[in-house]
Amino acid sequence: EVGITHVLLDPVARGGFNGRLDALGDFMSDVASQVS
Secondary structure: OHHHHHHHHHHHHOOHHHHHHHHHHHHHHHHHHHHO
16 A cells, blocks of 8 residues: 555655646657657
């Protein structure tokens, strides 16, 4: 349980859910620009 709790809480400590989505969106945009 401690491992699962750590995984769920750690991203929240680093900018929250929206912060993670923003980082993922930036990453996907970079990948798309490199592929095309």
